[in-house]
Amino acid sequence: MVKAFTPNTLEEALDVLSKNQVMILNGGTDLMVKRKTWSGVVPSFEKPVMFINKISELRSISIKNRTLYIGSGCTFNELNNSLIIPKYLKVVIKEIASPAIRNVASIGGNICNASPAGDIILPLYALDAKLKLMSKERERIIPIKEFIIGPGKTTICSGEILTEILIENYDNKEFYYHKLGTRKATALAKASFIGFYEVENSTIRDLRIAFGSVGPVVISNRDLELSLVGGSIKDTKFKVCEIVGRYSELIRPIDDARSTAKYRKFVSLNLLRHFLLNELSK
Numbered sequence: 001m002v003k004a005f006t007p008n009t010l011e012e013a014l015d016v017l018s019k020n021q022v023m024i025l026n027g028g029t030d031l032m033v034k035r036k037t038w039s040g041v042v043p044s045f046e047k048p049v050m051f052i053n054k055i056s057e058l059r060s061i062s063i064k065n066r067t068l069y070i071g072s073g074c075t076f077n078e079l080n081n082s083l084i085i086p087k088y089l090k091v092v093i094k095e096i097a098s099p100a101i102r103n104v105a106s107i108g109g110n111i112c113n114a115s116p117a118g119d120i121i122l123p124l125y126a127l128d129a130k131l132k133l134m135s136k137e138r139e140r141i142i143p144i145k146e147f148i149i150g151p152g153k154t155t156i157c158s159g160e161i162l163t164e165i166l167i168e169n170y171d172n173k174e175f176y177y178h179k180l181g182t183r184k185a186t187a188l189a190k191a192s193f194i195g196f197y198e199v200e201n202s203t204i205r206d207l208r209i210a211f212g213s214v215g216p217v218v219i220s221n222r223d224l225e226l227s228l229v230g231g232s233i234k235d236t237k238f239k240v241c242e243i244v245g246r247y248s249e250l251i252r253p254i255d256d257a258r259s260t261a262k263y264r265k266f267v268s269l270n271l272l273r274h275f276l277l278n279e280l281s282k
């Protein structure tokens, strides 16, 4: 039988983590699928499971000094119902799975599962979000880009738990988002794109671009974005072929059950082209 821990506070959870090798389970919507065996048979876990969905400290949402703090245990429906969660996160959330899954699936689970198709990871990558990780001995804050290092691979250490997601300067963002799945609901992305922009008097003041499902991790490149900041929209339109060419070198999709590498690349670059030619000047 699987041994289970059900801490009610973060302190209890850190204590469990310091004394045991456990598998953290929040909503279980990734873990239960990964651990399923046969129909009608309970999923198999080789380690004790620690349920963290009763820990209220992991479910808070707040703003301090223009930074948005999101508890890792917040479910997607909780985020969607919050008045302080920005529209760009809600638009992404509305396309994740189905309402029933969003009732239990957490933002922390999506990040720690580290799938290149993890939808919430896309805006977090584009905006250089940071993650707070805690263990009994220490806490550290690292960029999400240093946390997710490959499909299903993270730099989480033994005894650590993801507690919070931090988005600095989170507000007033114009954006364009598109997720391409096999159907409208309950579909993982074949490809996804998000572009954030700040334009003042036809000059680009900031630009953030990220692609999902087209590489081992979400694809973004700050140097490339910064090379366009300060330029005019007109200049950017002239340079579209060059920019698309440079992103084409970064995008490395694979063939899998959901789509082909060729289609993924084609559609991702089309979304980028549309963003640069049409959305930026809206």
Ligand SMILES: Cc1cc2nc3c(=O)[nH]c(=O)nc-3n(C[C@H](O)[C@H](O)[C@H](O)COP(=O)(O)OP(=O)(O)OC[C@H]3O[C@@H](n4cnc5c(N)ncnc54)[C@H](O)[C@@H]3O)c2cc1C
Pocket (backbone or CB within 6 Å): 023, 024, 025, 026, 027, 028, 029, 030, 031, 032, 033, 052, 072, 073, 095, 096, 097, 098, 101, 104, 105, 106, 107, 108, 109, 110, 111, 112, 113, 117, 118, 119, 120, 156, 160, 161, 162, 163, 186, 187, 188, 189
């Ligand atoms: C039918 C279906 C449809 C889906 N559709 C989508 C979709 O459209 N888009 C999408 O992105 N995903 C989708 N998913 C995947 C899943 O729902 C999400 O990734 C969800 O956010 C996972 O959250 P969870 O709380 O259920 O994670 P869990 O399954 O509980 O955990 C996932 C992983 O994260 C670890 N973990 C969880 N919380 C923490 C923490 N605080 N600290 C450290 N480690 C932690 C767990 O140990 C595990 O390795 C779908 C899943 C299903 C079953």
